[in-house]
Amino acid sequence: MATITQKITPFLWFDRQAEEAAKFYTSVFKNSMVGRITRASKAGFEDHGLPEGTVMTIEFKIEGQRFIALNGGPVFKFNPSISFLVACNTKEEVDGLWEKLSQGGSALMELGEYPFSEKYGWAQDRYGLSWQVMYIGIHEMKQKITPTLMFVGEQCGKAEAAINFYTSVFNNAEVGDIFHYGKGEEPDKEGSIKHADFTLENQGFAAMDSARKHDFNFNEAISLMVECVNQEEIDYYWEKLTTDGGQESVCGWLKDKFGVSWQVAPAILLEMLRDRDKEKVERVTNAFLKMKKFDIGELKKAYGGNK
Structure with missing residues (x-):
């Protein structure tokens, strides 16, 4: 049985x-x-076009938080609709991270002083991934790195609805501080979300609306993987996240009604795919490639060689 220590993984x-x-x-x-x-x-x-034995996925932890990277081919490109906000207790830490993350990349908001922080910058790194690096002083940090969703284009104005939706779907969830745009902050509409934080499965997330002109939106380059311990959980999250206009895709992927990509996956799948028995891996891979929503029973049959 796989042990899950972080329910939702970028x-x-x-x-x-x-x-x-x-x-x-x-x-x-x-x-x-x-x-x-x-x-x-x-x-x-x-x-996937990858030669046998090539790295498909690699897990890594930064600041104790788990991420998974995929070699998926040149299909999707990172954009600022999902970024990672890094909270720093010292300005020196901000400077150090900014130098490393912006090298070979580009600045979306130059490093400097802003009304909400004495030192802040937003950069795309050498791979196109977006980072917000912010000085928060002596404030206590519950979580060092916070995935942040920016609702733009046709999704602009839906951040608060999305937060309420996500906190209704997941356990150990709550809405935190919400800051709204006021009068005179055009093009952003009064009452839309300037910044809000929320918790899902005891993990911190943030969201905002932006009515400024952007040529991007949510895509599959960044998805949120929900690891499930049994079929009941898979069925629950699949149904909830595809409801009311969400879109089913293949291999456990889906988009919710706001366009955010999720993966609903059994925790045992990655264990199966790491097995040293190549025939087992082949059978499991062939089985899941035919699936939309994952079927743990069928995956176990394939893994065990049972037809």
Whole structure:
């Protein structure tokens, strides 16, 4: 039985740089490590295009928080609709992280003083992933790195509805501080979300609306993977997250009604795919490639060689 210590894991879709990126991020942040790896099998080559034995996914932790990187090919590109907010207790830490994360990338908001922070900057790193680095002084940090959703375009104005939806779906969830736009902050509409934080499964998240002109929106480059211990959980999250206009995809992927990508996956799947028995991995891969919502019973049959 797989043990789940972090229910929701940011899942990052790279072209072919997953291993390189994982090593880079673990060199930038403290309390970090590169973790377990799954490798491509012959099955599904026409989908992933990776030679057998090539790194498919790689887990890593930065500041004690788990991420997974995928070598998925040049299908999706990172954009600022989902960024990672890093809270720093010293300005020196802000400077150090900014220098490393912005090198080879670009500044979306230059490092400097803003009304909400004495030192803050928003950068896209060398891989296109977005980071907000913010000085918070002596304030206590419950979580060092916070995934942050920005609702733009046709989704602008829906941040508060999304927060209420997510906190109704997940356990150990609550809405935190909410700051709204006021009069005179056009183009942002009065009452929409300037910044809000919320908790799902005891993990911190943030959200905002932005009515400014943006040429991006949520996509599969960053998804949130929900690991499930049994079929009942898979059925629950799949039904809840696809409700009211969500879209089912393949291999456990879906989009919710706000366009955010999720994966609803059995925790045992990654264990199966790390098995040293190549035939088992082949059978499991062939089985899950045919699925939309994961069926744990069928995966176990494939793993055990039972038809």
